Amino acid sequence: MVHTCVHWFRKGLRLHDNPALMAALRDCQELYPVFILDPHLHNDTCVGINRWRFLVGALRDLDCSLRKLNSRLFVVRGKPEEVFPELFDKWKVTKLTYEYDTEPYSLSRDQTVTTLAKEHRVEVLYKISHTLYDIDRMIEENNGKAPLTYNRMRAIVKTLGPPKKPIPAPTMEDMKDVKTPCSENHEQKYEMPTLGELGHDTAALGEEQFPGGEQESLRRLDEHMKRTGWVCGFEKPQTSPNSLSPSTTVLSPYVTFGCLSARTFWWRLAEVYQGKKHSDPPVSLHGQLLWREFFYTASVGIPNFNKMEGNPVCTQVDWDTNPEYLAAWREARTGFPFIDAIMTQLRQEGWIHHLARHAVACFLTRGDLWISWEEGQKVFEELLLDGDWALNAGNWQWLSASAFFHQFFRVYSPVAFGKKTDKNGDYIKKYLPLLKKLPAEYIYEPWKAPRSVQQAAGCIVGKDYPHPIAQHEVISKKNIQRMKLAYAKKSTDAAEPPASLILSLFPL
Amino acid sequence: MKRIKGGEEDGNGSSSESSPEACKKVRTQTSEESEEEEEEEEASETPESDWVRLPQELLLHVFQYLPLLDRAYASQVCRRWNQAFHMPELWRYFEFELNQPASSYLKATHPDLIKQIITRHSNHLQYVSFKVDSSTESAEAACNILSQLVNCSLKTLGLISTARPSFMEVPKSHFISALTVVFVNSKSLSSLKIDDTPVDDPSLKVLVANNRDTLKLLKMSSCPHVSPAGILCVADQCYGLRELALNYHLLSDELLLALSSEKHVHLEHLRIDVVSENPGQHFHTIKKTSWDAMVRHSPKFNLVMYFFLYEDEFGPFFNEEVPVTHLYFGRSVSKEVLGRVGLHCPRLVELVVCANGLRPLDEELIRIAKRCTQLSAIGLGECEVSCSAFVEFVKLCGRRLSQLSIMEEVLIPDHKYSLDEIHWEVSKHLGRVWFPDMMPTW
Numbered sequence: 018m019v020h021t022c023v024h025w026f027r028k029g030l031r032l033h034d035n036p037a038l039m040a041a042l043r044d045c046q047e048l049y050p051v052f053i054l055d056p057h058l059h060n061d062t063c064v065g066i067n068r069w070r071f072l073v074g075a076l077r078d079l080d081c082s083l084r085k086l087n088s089r090l091f092v093v094r095g096k097p098e099e100v101f102p103e104l105f106d107k108w109k110v111t112k113l114t115y116e117y118d119t120e121p122y123s124l125s126r127d128q129t130v131t132t133l134a135k136e137h138r139v140e141v142l143y144k145i146s147h148t149l150y151d152i153d154r155m156i157e158e159n160n161g162k163a164p165l166t167y168n169r170m171r172a173i174v175k176t177l178g179p180p181k182k183p184i185p186a187p188t189m190e191d192m193k194d195v196k197t198p199c200s201e202n203h204e205q206k207y208e209m210p211t212l213g214e215l216g217h218d219t220a221a222l223g224e225e226q227f228p229g230g231e232q233e234s235l236r237r238l239d240e241h242m243k244r245t246g247w248v249c250g251f252e253k254p255q256t257s258p259n260s261l262s263p264s265t266t267v268l269s270p271y272v273t274f275g276c277l278s279a280r281t282f283w284w285r286l287a288e289v290y291q292g293k294k295h296s297d298p299p300v301s302l303h304g305q306l307l308w309r310e311f312f313y314t315a316s317v318g319i320p321n322f323n324k325m326e327g328n329p330v331c332t333q334v335d336w337d338t339n340p341e342y343l344a345a346w347r348e349a350r351t352g353f354p355f356i357d358a359i360m361t362q363l364r365q366e367g368w369i370h371h372l373a374r375h376a377v378a379c380f381l382t383r384g385d386l387w388i389s390w391e392e393g394q395k396v397f398e399e400l401l402l403d404g405d406w407a408l409n410a411g412n413w414q415w416l417s418a419s420a421f422f423h424q425f426f427r428v429y430s431p432v433a434f435g436k437k438t439d440k441n442g443d444y445i446k447k448y449l450p451l452l453k454k455l456p457a458e459y460i461y462e463p464w465k466a467p468r469s470v471q472q473a474a475g476c477i478v479g480k481d482y483p484h485p486i487a488q489h490e491v492i493s494k495k496n497i498q499r500m501k502l503a504y505a506k507k508s509t510d511a512a513e514p515p516a517s518l519i520l521s522l523f524p525l
Numbered sequence: 526m527k528r529i530k531g532g533e534e535d536g537n538g539s540s541s542e543s544s545p546e547a548c549k550k551v552r553t554q555t556s557e558e559s560e561e562e563e564e565e566e567e568a569s570e571t572p573e574s575d576w577v578r579l580p581q582e583l584l585l586h587v588f589q590y591l592p593l594l595d596r597a598y599a600s601q602v603c604r605r606w607n608q609a610f611h612m613p614e615l616w617r618y619f620e621f622e623l624n625q626p627a628s629s630y631l632k633a634t635h636p637d638l639i640k641q642i643i644t645r646h647s648n649h650l651q652y653v654s655f656k657v658d659s660s661t662e663s664a665e666a667a668c669n670i671l672s673q674l675v676n677c678s679l680k681t682l683g684l685i686s687t688a689r690p691s692f693m694e695v696p697k698s699h700f701i702s703a704l705t706v707v708f709v710n711s712k713s714l715s716s717l718k719i720d721d722t723p724v725d726d727p728s729l730k731v732l733v734a735n736n737r738d739t740l741k742l743l744k745m746s747s748c749p750h751v752s753p754a755g756i757l758c759v760a761d762q763c764y765g766l767r768e769l770a771l772n773y774h775l776l777s778d779e780l781l782l783a784l785s786s787e788k789h790v791h792l793e794h795l796r797i798d799v800v801s802e803n804p805g806q807h808f809h810t811i812k813k814t815s816w817d818a819m820v821r822h823s824p825k826f827n828l829v830m831y832f833f834l835y836e837d838e839f840g841p842f843f844n845e846e847v848p849v850t851h852l853y854f855g856r857s858v859s860k861e862v863l864g865r866v867g868l869h870c871p872r873l874v875e876l877v878v879c880a881n882g883l884r885p886l887d888e889e890l891i892r893i894a895k896r897c898t899q900l901s902a903i904g905l906g907e908c909e910v911s912c913s914a915f916v917e918f919v920k921l922c923g924r925r926l927s928q929l930s931i932m933e934e935v936l937i938p939d940h941k942y943s944l945d946e947i948h949w950e951v952s953k954h955l956g957r958v959w960f961p962d963m964m965p966t967w
Contacts, residue, residue: 335687415964426877428879
């Protein structure tokens with residue numbers, strides 16, 4: 018039987034290593050590559066302008082690559098459960114393919130669409146290629162539970178063996194019997210999204226640091242893999258959060274959107290490592306991909322993973338509701354230049370180094386402001402190019418010592434931490450130019466500068482730049498006590514010994 | 526189903542099961558039996574069940590396993606169960622949770638339940654705590670309740686501010702008079718937790734006058750209105766005091782000697798918070814002889830010290846032997862001070878260093894391993910140690926190290942060991958699998 022197939026792009030915005038797409042091409046007469054602009058996912062609350070621009074770029078790139086294969090991308094607007102029945106009928110679809118996605122919304126949406134497909138006698142086929150491994154299999158290997166430590170996951174990965182090898186992109190040969198019916202007004206009916214479509218203020222856009230798309234991702238991959246010495250010696254904690262240009266690969270947004278296949282990345286690294294001495298997980302580049310796998314597995318195995326309430330692994334903490342604090346953090350006006358510079362880079366460019374994420378996440382939650390990690394999660398989801406449901410939830414819980422990590426005495430100082438890798442505060446000067454003229458001695462703590470120094474620098478604390486929102490030393494002391502209370506309560510509820518040391522001796 | 530006035534809350538802070546289900550089951554069972562029971566509030570055709578004949582003591586026993594909310598539901602079933610619900614034994618422990626809904630994630634104790642407790646059960650209360658959030662209203666509400674506990678003979682009282690010290694915002698006289706009500710009426714207070722409150726010397730005198738024979742535990746860290754003389758009064762007269770927590774400014778040689786006097790029981794825990802409010806603050810010293818007296822009198826006591834000082838304020842500390850067992854450095858502490866710790870803290874059991882400068886702590890850690898022979902737990906946050914020194918440290922401590930919480934970025938690989946090798950070496954010496962604590966790659 019020959020098929021009329023819809024391949025549904027959601028993540029997986031690429032042609033290389035796309036088994037679902039290849040499955041679509043089998044016995045295929047007509048192919049419709051589709052991307053649905055779903056109002057639930059694509060709105061200006063969930064998606065900041067940098068992310069949007071990246072997605073638009075990725076879709077254009079996909080369309081471009083498809084054209085080379087005599088096909089096109091169809092961008093359809095609407096809710097999938099409303100859009101698909103129409104398309105099934107209009108195009109007389111017999112098969113639907115897509116790359117499996119584990120997010121709760123995706124699972125429920127895909128369930129609904131599958132039911133509708135059955136009603137329209139459309140065969141549905143999905144393939145796993147967004148993660149290195151089949152996540153459900155990983156959980157099965159761990160007796161039905163998600164592993165809660167990275168090392169446990171590494172052990173499971175060892176038994177599973179290396180990830181599947183990536184498959185190549187479809188060639189003209191693969192496409193020789195396949196047609197994509199394209200009408201003359203294709204551009205109007207299925208037009209590429211515009212930058213302003215969701216209502217963002219496009220004037221606020223900065224220069225594009227990380228253009229979206231498969232071509233760009235592969236180009237970056239090649240470039241990075243050439244630096245074999247760097248790749249082999251890579252140890253992420255040793256890279257700098259505040260270097261003036263990224264000190265890590267910044268391939269994460271491409272992996273998040275699926276412009277770059279995680280497996281492709283993995284096997285390219287394996288090639289470079291071959292026969293050479295190299296760093297090991299967790300700090301190596303392979304390790305980075307395993308962290309992603311770890312959080313994906315956790316997100317599948319743990320219910321309510323992106324919330325505190327109803328989440329069995331998450332410590333229930335009495336976070337404060339403080340809109341003022343939250344706004345100051347979100348809008349880069351906490352009065353701590355290191356924090357504000359990071360939040361500025363985040364908003365302007367959509368990417369910050371992972372240690373920078375640690376610093377601001379700790380600051381918002383258990384370190385200083387005592388705001389719930391769920392609020393931080395929302396901001397990161399909106400602004401980070403590589404914002405990913407599973408990783409966002411997992412990392413926020415880790416950094417706030419809510420789950421996976423319990424040594425909450427390790428707090429990142431908003432003053433001292435940045436100084437280690439950037440004594441002069443060049444990073445701060447780049448993103449907060451109004452502090453440019455402050456001497457290095459005071460750039461991390463401008464409130465300590467004498468009035469004369471502030472005047473000379475043209476930056477008066479309290480007038481040109483805010484007072485620090487909290488006294489770090491005072492507030493972090495209280496926060497340790499609050500964390501102890503939360504942990505003590507957890508231990509009485511669960512009859513488990515408290516996880517941390519000295520702090521467990523006197524719970525109250 | 527009828528609801529109790531104010532029965533829909535979670536006063537004990539525990540989560541409830543689906544009690545409507547439980548009640549339904551009970552109702553079905555009741556109707557399945559055959560005998561009539563006049564005391565039942567159910568329809569008179571309902572046959573009596575064996576449940577009705579369950580003795581009150583057994584009912585009570587079962588109820589004690591139920592969280593408050595479930596008990597409240599159960600109390601709606603019939604008069605006997607309602608009576609059981611109000612038995613004094615079920616009202617000995619209570620934790621009042623006072624939050625402002627606008628600013629708190631957690632549920633508060635329902636005001637109607639609070640009223641009920643004050644009217645029907647205040648004389649049953651023995652172990653009471655108040656958890657308040659950062660709003661002054663919550664702290665004031667706590668004080669109001671305290672003022673009404675006139676018929677109470679409390680054994681334990683805890684005032685816990687979960688966020689900012691909101692008790693400090695309450696007018697001092699209001700707080701003191703509320704607290705005094707409890708002190709005067711209880712007369713057998715054994716445990717008192719009043720950290721972060723405006724308690725003062727006169728109220729401590731009242732505490733002592735009424736409860737000197739029973740007081741065993743007193744926690745009053747961060748109580749700025751108390752003076753060394755005030756706490757000395759407690760130590761001088763409460764010979765049963767076994768646990769004490771206070772700030773360093775209240776600690777004196779006299780206090781330690783009073784706690785070591787012949788009449789005094791052995792002290793079990795002494796927790797001292799050394800907090801600097803402003804950089805450059807000056808701290809007094811305690812004589813070695815005072816510490817020696819303490820150790821002689823209470824050889825097994827735990828001395829827990831939390832330091833929140835700026836690096837240059839450690840001058841008065843660790844110059845002589847001090848019997849500290851649990852040591853926590855909450856801010857940055859210098860290499861030099863850690864060196865002195867190794868020299869002068871032979872009883873050290875746990876050490877946590879949140880942050881240190883950027884110079885490796887190799888020698889200091891090795892000295893601590895050699896001289897603190899009781900050390901069994903250590904946590905290092907923002908520090909640096911070379912891998913070789915760290916392996917040496919673990920080798921010297923051996924299997925007594927039951928807790929080793931080291932962040933991965935603390936360990937600096939050197940010519941002898943890389944990060945991966947070190948995990949093997951350390952595991953070998955510890956006799957169990959060990960990994961450093963990680964932060965994920967985001």
